[in-house]
Each structure stands twice: as structure tokens, then as C-alpha cells.
Amino acid sequence: MRLEEMYQELGISRKVLEFGLEIEKELKGRFDAVDETAEYNQMKVIGAMQKARVSDIHFAATTGYGYNDLGRDVLEEVYARAFHGEAALVRPQLISGTHALHVALSGNLRPGDELLSPVGKPYDTLEEVIGIRDSAGSLKEYGVVYRQVDLLADGSFDYEGIKKAVNERTKLVTIQRSKGYATRPTLSVKQIGELIAFIKRIKPDVICMVDNCYGEFVERTEPTDVGADMIVGSLIKNPGGGLAPIGGYIVGQKDCIDRASYRLSAPGLGKEVGASLGLNQSFFQGLFLAPTVVAGALKGAIFAANIYERLGFLVVPDGKESRHDIIQAVTLGTQEAVVAFCQGIQAAAPVDSFVTPEPWDMPGYDAPVVMAAGAFVQGSSIELSADAPIKEPYAVYFQGGLTWYHAKLGILMSLQKLMDAGIPCKM
Ligand SMILES: *Cc1c(COP(=O)(O)O)cnc(C)c1O
Numbered sequence: 001m002r003l004e005e006m007y008q009e010l011g012i013s014r015k016v017l018e019f020g021l022e023i024e025k026e027l028k029g030r031f032d033a034v035d036e037t038a039e040y041n042q043m044k045v046i047g048a049m050q051k052a053r054v055s056d057i058h059f060a061a062t063t064g065y066g067y068n069d070l071g072r073d074v075l076e077e078v079y080a081r082a083f084h085g086e087a088a089l090v091r092p093q094l095i096s097g098t099h100a101l102h103v104a105l106s107g108n109l110r111p112g113d114e115l116l117s118p119v120g121k122p123y124d125t126l127e128e129v130i131g132i133r134d135s136a137g138s139l140k141e142y143g144v145v146y147r148q149v150d151l152l153a154d155g156s157f158d159y160e161g162i163k164k165a166v167n168e169r170t171k172l173v174t175i176q177r178s179k180g181y182a183t184r185p186t187l188s189v190k191q192i193g194e195l196i197a198f199i200k201r202i203k204p205d206v207i208c209m210v211d212n213c214y215g216e217f218v219e220r221t222e223p224t225d226v227g228a229d230m231i232v233g234s235l236i237k238n239p240g241g242g243l244a245p246i247g248g249y250i251v252g253q254k255d256c257i258d259r260a261s262y263r264l265s266a267p268g269l270g271k272e273v274g275a276s277l278g279l280n281q282s283f284f285q286g287l288f289l290a291p292t293v294v295a296g297a298l299k300g301a302i303f304a305a306n307i308y309e310r311l312g313f314l315v316v317p318d319g320k321e322s323r324h325d326i327i328q329a330v331t332l333g334t335q336e337a338v339v340a341f342c343q344g345i346q347a348a349a350p351v352d353s354f355v356t357p358e359p360w361d362m363p364g365y366d367a368p369v370v371m372a373a374g375a376f377v378q379g380s381s382i383e384l385s386a387d388a389p390i391k392e393p394y395a396v397y398f399q400g401g402l403t404w405y406h407a408k409l410g411i412l413m414s415l416q417k418l419m420d421a422g423i424p425c426k427m
Contacts, residue, residue: 011347012412016419019427020412023306027299034298041217041291048081049288059281066275075283076271079239082287083231085224085251089261089271090235092279094248096379097213097234098125104232104250105129105172107263108207111143113171118162118195119187120150123180123211124365124389133366145169155185157195166202173199176211177223178325181389181397185317186324189219193226200227207256213237214325214381214399217294229253230260236380238326241286241293242402245279245377293382294326297400300384300407301328304398307411311425326382331395332423335359338388338396340421342372344414345386345398348406349374359390367391384410 001009007017058071066072072091079088094100109115115130127133131140140146147170149161175195179186187195196208210223212231216238223231233239235247250260261270276283305328306319314331317323332338342357352374359368368390375383381400384407388396398414401407418425 007409007412010409010413012409012416013419015427016412016416020303020307020408020415023310024303024408027302027306030302031299034295034302037218037220038291038295040220041294045078045082045288045291048078049284051081052077054078054284058284061278061280062275063277064275065273067273069274069276071280071284072274072276075276075280078284078287079249079251083222083224083251085231085257086254087257088249088251089257089264090247090249090283091264091274092247092277093264093274094235094250095246097211097232097237097248098123098129100232100234100248100250101126101211102129103248103264104209104230104256104260105139105174106142107260108209108230108256109139109142109144109172112145112169114145114147114167114169115139116162116165116170116173117146117148117176118157118165118173118199119175120184121148121182122174122176123213126211127366151184157191157198159198162195162199163202166199166206170203170206172207172209174209174211175223175228176213177215178211178213178327179316179329180213180327185321186215186327188322188324189215189221189223189226192223192228196223196227207253209252209256214327217291218298218323218325224251230256235283235286236377237382238294238297239287239290240283240380240382241289242376242380242382243282243286243289245282247279247283293402296402296404296407297326297382298323299404300401300411301326301399303408304328304330304411304414307415311415311427326399328398329395330398331393332418333394334423335390335394336421337418337423338390338394339370340417340423341396341398341414342370342386342388344417345372345384345410346374347417348410348413349384350406351376365389386414 062069076088128135131138209230210228212233230252235244309319316329359370371387373385384401386398
């Protein structure tokens with residue numbers, strides 16, 4: 001069977017395939033640059049593993065308290081080395097990105113302290129962590145005051161506003177790298193470095209934390225290379241490489257990591273406890289694969305941007321821009337279109353391809369969300385996935401793909417479903 005027939009058998013019409021192949025041909029130079037970054041980051045990860053002397057004994061399981069879990073301690077050393085921090089907390093007990101961010105924030109903030117976001121509203125789930133939306137157990141309930149300075153209309157930093165907002169109680173600054181569920185641009189590592197330098201000039205002892213979700217291995221440097229005191233992320237996104245079945249990480253200054261560890265386990269216990277339950281091998285191996293997995297996801301994002309831009313939709317980032325995370329936003333404008341898009345992503349999946357995603361009220365989100373995820377790991381968004389809050393401007397956020405070929409199929413299928421639903425697409 002020819003490749004074209006293989007696609008047809010999976011449900012992609014000839015018209016959609018030809019349109020996709022034409023776009024793909026134009027992207028060769030972009031894809032080569034993505035591969036070069038992956039090669040650089042692959043060397044970074046292998047170097048970290050060699051320096052930490054990773055060995056197969058580190059894949060052994062521990063249970064119970066997890067005292068002397070060698071694999072866990074070496075895994076944390078590898079993360080610290082790969083991301084150029086002094087220390088790391090990398091645990092299956094960090095349930096998700098939101099949990100890791102909560103542990104980093106609540107471990108390092110005390111009653112009366114102020115938390116500042118100089119990049120506008122943070123990711124939806126953090127609104128309840130911080131107490132922007134009232135929530136039991138929020139930082140607000142513990143007496144932490146939150147301030148926010150929005151980005152300027154052109155997406156740049158409001159340096160004047162930030163200078164006014166920093167005061168003697170400002171203890172921690174949280175900087176979200178990725179756009180999350182917003183249509184603002186994602187920040188580059190360089191921009192994050194400039195922002196941190198500006199803030200540290202005003203107040204040198206402030207802790208600068210970066211929500212690094214979806215940004216790992218997209219560039220050659222990470223925010224820890226440009227002054228961040230802590231970076232935080234999820235292992236079911238980029239750094240888990242698709243193999244980590246759970247987990248989160250915090251990398252940075254030793255005192256920040258120690259304080260976070262006392263919040264994760266208990267004061268006095270910190271990093272010394274926490275069994276790895278046999279997950280270490282998938283954490284090591286996932287990190288090892290992460291640079292190339294991220295490259296596949298990036299190619300998918302670039303492909304999607306160019307396809308939907310050509311069809312006349314607003315895409316962020318646009319088809320030409322440089323990339324700082326693996327997320328692609330496409331504003332489709334109607335509920336029918338975002339649902340059809342997500343149904344296409346689902347239909348292309350290796351797992352649960354036969355189910356039809358519908359919008360539902362998810363915990364932590366303020367509008368119904370439709371999600372497509374035919375994933376090996378539940379909710380994993382380094383795997384090909386798409387989600388869209390059912391609210392204006394009806395944008396879908398698309399990310400992941402453990403392989404470029406799967407990402408390509410998913411994007412072609414999303415277009416196929418839009419056409420099948422009769423949504424106007426001028427090819
Ligand atoms: C995904 C994400 C989070 C939260 O991570 P979960 O693992 O879904 O809890 C936080 N911030 C950003 C920018 C994210 O993309």
C-alpha cells in the first residue's frame with residue numbers, strides 16, 4: 001500500500017493530505033533548526049547523566065519511607081546538572097505541575113509576604129492556589145498578599161508598573177514562561193532573563209520563580225541559566241519525555257529547594273523521605289528522550305501554525321515566529337469548530353481513538369473545557385493533545401506528539417473533521 005492510501009485508510013482525504021504535504025515542504029529549514037536544538041539538548045542530558053554516574057542500580061524500587069533511595073537522589077542530581085541549578089526536587093509525590101508550583105510557592109512564602117506576577121494573570125489552576133479566586137487552603141488564606149502587573153498591550157513588560165509594585169514585603173516573583181490559556185506571546189528565555197535582572201536590581205534578595213511548564217528543551221538555555229532561583233514543571237509534559245507516568249520537578253537554589261521539600265513532606269523530613277516505587281527508570285529514560293520528543297512536538301506546533309494560518313485563522317505564535325514553548329493556539333471562533341478540531345486530534349490517537357470528546361466542567365477551570373487526549377498517560381500533554389475552554393475567543397490550544405509523524409496525522413485529522421463538519425476552510 002502506498003503512503004497516501006495509508007492516510008486514506010485512517011480517514012484523511014486526498015485533498016487534506018496534499019494541502020498538508022505542500023505546507024510541510026516549505027518547513028524544511030525550520031525543522032532542521034529544531035533538530036539542531038534537540039541535538040544540543042541531548043548532549044546536555046547525556047552529559048548530566050554521565051557526570052552523575054547513573055547506573056542500573058539507580059533503577060531499583062524503594063518502598064515505605066524511602067530512606068537512602070539512591071536512584072531518587074541521583075535523579076535529582078541529574079536534573080540539577082541538566083538545568084544548571086544547585087539542587088532539585090523530582091518526585092512522583094509531586095502529583096502535577098499545579099502541585100509542584102503550589103509546593104514551591106507555599107514552601108517559600110510566609111504570612112505577610114507578597115507574591116508578585118509581573119506577567120499578568122497566571123495559569124487558571126493557580127488562581128485557586130494563590131486565592132485570586134477564593135478557595136479553601138489558598139495562599140491568601142495563609143496571609144500571602146498577591147499583586148499582579150499586566151503585560152502592556154504589545155506584550156512587553158510594564159517596567160514602570162513593576163517598579164512601583166515591588167516593595168519591602170515582596171518576597172517572591174512568579175514568571176510564567178508559557179502563554180497557558182491566554183493569547184499573549186510566550187516569553188523567551190532571553191526576555192525572562194531581562195525581566196529577572198530588572199527585578200533583582202530593584203530588590204536583590206527577591207526569589208524569582210519561573211513556571212517552566214511546556215518550555216523545557218525548546219531552547220538551548222533554561223530560565224535557571226539567566227538568573228531564575230527556581231524553575232518548576234510537570235513530568236507529564238516536556239521533561240518526562242512521555243515515559244514518566246506522574247511527577248513534577250523543582251530545580252534551583254539549594255535553600256529554595258530545601259524549603260519546598262519541607263512543604264512537600266514535613267518540616268524536619270524534607271528530601272530524605274519519599275519512596276520512588278519503581279518509577280526511577282521511567283524518569284531517567286524519559287528525561288533522556290525528552291529533547292527529541294520535544295522536537296517532534298515543536299514540529300507539530302509549527303506545522304499546525306502554518307496550516308491554520310494559511311486557512312485564514314489567527315494563530316499564536318504565527319507561522320514564522322521563533323518558538324519558546326510547544327503550545328500552539330488557534331482561534332477558530334466558534335464552539336462547533338473547537339469541538340471538531342479536538343475530535344480530530346482524538347480520532348488520530350493510538351489510544352481511545354473511538355471516543356468522542358465533549359465539553360465538561362473540569363475542576364480548577366472556570367469554564368467548560370473540551371479536551372482531546374488519546375494518551376498512554378492520563379492527561380499527559382507531551383502526548384498529542386488539544387484543549388479548549390468553551391468561552392470567547394474560542395481558541396484551541398494544541399500541544400505534544402511523542403513523534404512528529406503522529407503530530408502530523410493529528411493535525412491533518414483536525415482539518416479533516418473541520419471540513420466534515422462543514423466549517424468553511426479556504427484551502
Ligand atoms: C500545565 C500548566 C500548569 C499546571 O500543570 P498541571 O500539571 O496541569 O497541574 C501550570 N502552568 C502552566 C503554564 C501550564 O502549562
